[in-house]
Amino acid sequence: MYKVPLLINGEFVDSSSSSYIDVTNPADNSVIAQAPCATSQEMDQAIASAEAAFETWKEVPVTERARLMMRYQALLKEHQEDIAKILASETGKTFDDAKGDVWRGIEVVEQAMNIPSLMMGETAENVARGIDTYSYIQPLGVCAGITPFNFPAMIPLWMFPMAIACGNTFVLKPSEQDPQTPMKLAELFMEAGAPKGVLNIVHGGKDQVDPLLTDPRIKAVSFVGSVPVGQYIYRTATANMKRAQCFAGAKNHSVIMPDANKEHVLNNLVGASVGAAGQRCMAISVAVFVGEAQNWIPELAERISKVKPGLWDDKNAGFGPLISPQAKERVVSYIKKGKEEGASCLLDGSDFTLEGYEKGNWVGPTVFSDVTTDMTIYKEEIFGPVLSCMNVDSLEDALEVVNANPFGNGTSIFTNSGPAARKYQRNVEVGQVGINIPIPVPLPFFSFTGWKNSFYGDLHAYGKQAIRFYSETKTITSRWLEGDIPGGPNLTISMD
Numbered sequence: 351m352y353k354v355p356l357l358i359n360g361e362f363v364d365s366s367s368s369s370y371i372d373v374t375n376p377a378d379n380s381v382i383a384q385a386p387c388a389t390s391q392e393m394d395q396a397i398a399s400a401e402a403a404f405e406t407w408k409e410v411p412v413t414e415r416a417r418l419m420m421r422y423q424a425l426l427k428e429h430q431e432d433i434a435k436i437l438a439s440e441t442g443k444t445f446d447d448a449k450g451d452v453w454r455g456i457e458v459v460e461q462a463m464n465i466p467s468l469m470m471g472e473t474a475e476n477v478a479r480g481i482d483t484y485s486y487i488q489p490l491g492v493c494a495g496i497t498p499f500n501f502p503a504m505i506p507l508w509m510f511p512m513a514i515a516c517g518n519t520f521v522l523k524p525s526e527q528d529p530q531t532p533m534k535l536a537e538l539f540m541e542a543g544a545p546k547g548v549l550n551i552v553h554g555g556k557d558q559v560d561p562l563l564t565d566p567r568i569k570a571v572s573f574v575g576s577v578p579v580g581q582y583i584y585r586t587a588t589a590n591m592k593r594a595q596c597f598a599g600a601k602n603h604s605v606i607m608p609d610a611n612k613e614h615v616l617n618n619l620v621g622a623s624v625g626a627a628g629q630r631c632m633a634i635s636v637a638v639f640v641g642e643a644q645n646w647i648p649e650l651a652e653r654i655s656k657v658k659p660g661l662w663d664d665k666n667a668g669f670g671p672l673i674s675p676q677a678k679e680r681v682v683s684y685i686k687k688g689k690e691e692g693a694s695c696l697l698d699g700s701d702f703t704l705e706g707y708e709k710g711n712w713v714g715p716t717v718f719s720d721v722t723t724d725m726t727i728y729k730e731e732i733f734g735p736v737l738s739c740m741n742v743d744s745l746e747d748a749l750e751v752v753n754a755n756p757f758g759n760g761t762s763i764f765t766n767s768g769p770a771a772r773k774y775q776r777n778v779e780v781g782q783v784g785i786n787i788p789i790p791v792p793l794p795f796f797s798f799t800g801w802k803n804s805f806y807g808d809l810h811a812y813g814k815q816a817i818r819f820y821s822e823t824k825t826i827t828s829r830w831l832e833g834d835i836p837g838g839p840n841l842t843i844s845m846d
């Protein structure tokens with residue numbers, strides 16, 4: 351059985367751990383690899399290697415750091431399909447979706463290539479007579495990243511390229527459910543010329559995450575995953591005086607106004623709700639139909655019913671299986687609960703199975719209507735191919751529903767009315783808004799700006815905010831003496 355290595359000080363090493371976690375093919379739950387739970391000695395070695403590498407990496411000129419990212423971007427593009435095959439085999443994502451996962455990560459590396467201009471400070475001349483002030487952006491030291499299963503290429507690439515381009519070194523603890531994809535990313539990073547120790551990778555679960563939250567050598571922690579783990583990581587990392595940015599769960603609403611283009615709405619909602627089996631933090635899980643638009647719900651369910659789950663290399667498959675038997679059990683139990691609590695189940699994917707792959711984690715597309723805010727399927731994140739449709743009378747009612755929801759990752763509005771769109775964009779308490787765009791994930795020259803229970807912290811992923819997160823600002827105030835030196839000590843705050 352293939353044992354996934356660790357990456358410590360530039361070497362891909364087999365762990366000496368006696369504890370391993372099975373990595374499975376979600377289509378049939380066969381074991382395809384095993385990920386070690388790194389020992390405490392290996393955790394220490396990974397952090398020590400990052401700490402030692404920081405001393406030399408921080409001295410590498412910013413232009414050379416940018417060139418490393420350029421070589422890395424070229425290698426990632428060249429190997430996009432190889433990475434996507436590994437990714438699809440351990441997540442079950444369709445091949446096209448897997449390629450998209452890699453591509454979104456490549457775009458962040460492209461942003462990291464701009465590091466020389468992104469890390470420029472500010473200057474002001476003659477802030478007092480003969481005095482100038484200027485600032486430099488300097489790296490922090492060792493940063494850590496903890497990533498979820500659902501984007502095993504994109505989300506590690508949100509983190510380590512930006513941190514490392516800033517001059518930091520990095521310890522990554524990827525999801526134990528699909529660790530082979532990040533290892534392939536790491537292989538290419540080493541091939542691009544990353545010096546030893548700049549990127550280290552450890553595997554495991556909570557026991558391997560905890561040292562990253564408490565070790566004083568680590569200065570900043572980036573996390574993406576579920577709400578309870580995100581809250582735990584934010585609290586623990588900040589209690590240990592570290593910077594933390596924790597991206598958590600979601601419940602994303604799409605508001606459909608009756609003046610919207612019906613074809614556009616229906617086509618877009620199909621992919622946004624059940625694409626990737628709904629295992630996207632920006633998936634649309636609630637569609638809020640305003641007034642007459644409610645008449646479109648049966649046709650939407652009809653279109654969603656045509657999406658067939660299948661194997662990653664089946665070109666006709668709309669999406670793949672869920673990541674694990676536990677994920678399937680959770681989603682099926684939500685579907686049951688939705689029926690018990692009185693929602694109308696227009697399409698039920700609970701019993702779906704793929705012939706020949708009956709042991710896989712399959713759930714078919716599922717659509718509920720008449721969902722209300724007191725139902726469990728509305729209140730909790732399902733993270734499966736389940737769309738909940740709700741009815742409201744007006745845009746104001748829709749805004750009230752969305753703003754009362756504790757999550758704030760993404761939302762969208764479909765309308766042909768500029769005033770309606772502007773009212774929604776301005777008043778909705780959600781960090782990423784799409785107008786006639788179902789899943790509004792910003793490209794990496796902006797930042798990924800979830801709000802409320804979808805994000806704990808201040809500075810978000812990628813874009814300019816990532817530079818701020820992974821750096822310190824040093825501000826210098828300078829005077830060069832010329833001619834006569836003013837006499838005597840000054841014991842007050844100078845006013846000029």
Ligand code: NAD
Pocket residue numbers: 496497498499500501523524525526554555556559560574575576577579580582597598599600630631731733759800804
């Ligand atoms: P998860 O929280 O179970 O795991 C995420 C990471 O935390 C993994 O590396 C895991 O090993 C580690 N972990 C798990 N339990 C831990 C514990 N008790 N203590 C410390 N570390 C622990 O999340 P997941 O199931 O892998 O991913 C799905 C979740 O991620 C969903 O809730 C989804 O909404 C969220 N997500 C959010 C975003 C975003 O940008 N907001 C993006 C992608 C995924």
